[in-house]
Amino acid sequence: MIRVVLADDQALVRAGFRMILRAEPGIEVVGEAANGHEAVAAVGVHRPDVVLMDVRMPELDGIQATAQVVESCPHSRVLVLTTFDFDEVVFGALRAGASGFLLKDAPEERLVTAIRVVAEGGSLFAPAVTRRLVEQFARHTPLPTPAALGELTTKEVEVLTLMGRGLTNAEIARALFITENTVKTHVAHVFMKLDLRDRVQAVVLAYESGLIRPSG
Numbered sequence: 355m356i357r358v359v360l361a362d363d364q365a366l367v368r369a370g371f372r373m374i375l376r377a378e379p380g381i382e383v384v385g386e387a388a389n390g391h392e393a394v395a396a397v398g399v400h401r402p403d404v405v406l407m408d409v410r411m412p413e414l415d416g417i418q419a420t421a422q423v424v425e426s427c428p429h430s431r432v433l434v435l436t437t438f439d440f441d442e443v444v445f446g447a448l449r450a451g452a453s454g455f456l457l458k459d460a461p462e463e464r465l466v467t468a469i470r471v472v473a474e475g476g477s478l479f480a481p482a483v484t485r486r487l488v489e490q491f492a493r494h495t496p497l498p499t500p501a502a503l504g505e506l507t508t509k510e511v512e513v514l515t516l517m518g519r520g521l522t523n524a525e526i527a528r529a530l531f532i533t534e535n536t537v538k539t540h541v542a543h544v545f546m547k548l549d550l551r552d553r554v555q556a557v558v559l560a561y562e563s564g565l566i567r568p569s570g
Contacts, residue, residue, distance in 0.1 A: 390414025518560025
């Protein structure tokens with residue numbers, strides 16, 4: 355059973371999500387919150403698998419709440435809700451540890467799919483969307499290259515670079531002429547050495563470290 359907490363300051367929005375998820379087998383809404391403080395508290399009580407987190411909430415916004423949730427309950431993965439896909443606040447949420455984002459007007463089936471994917475440890479949006487979001491803001495917010503990047507093997511750097519370009523494991527395998535299982539092993543090593551939660555953070559790091567340059 356996938357346990358979900360809904361965090362949105364609009365009661366009607368929460369009611370809509372609750373109604374959609376109630377009809378889905380294997381998903382249970384275990385808590386709700388109207389602001390960031392309530393979201394953090396709800397996570398502490400219910401220890402959900404997924405938190406649907408609105409970005410703009412009173413008292414404590416979605417970015418700050420996401421950071422607190424990730425720190426206090428690493429098991430709970432955050433799915434950010436937003437109105438715009440090119441919102442710098444959303445990028446901040448990803449940096450805070452969110453596993454991805456979903457537009458509020460997304461179809462019902464996409465919401466359900468996103469929750470299931472995130473609960474299983476994946477990122478919820480397509481690689482092309484990841485690249486667009488990162489390219490939009492990475493050029494404005496450069497960070498020093500992590501020292502741990504030097505611990506990667508040549509092949510692991512190649513895999514990280516291709517992940518940053520949005521390639522799937524199968525596509526990386528074809529590009530590097532190796533098996534998909536070998537790619538999975540390299541990905542696991544990259545995550546471990548760089549202390550990354552998921553592919554979203556890998557994409558962000560690939561841009562911020564200079565492995566990939568924003569287009570334009």
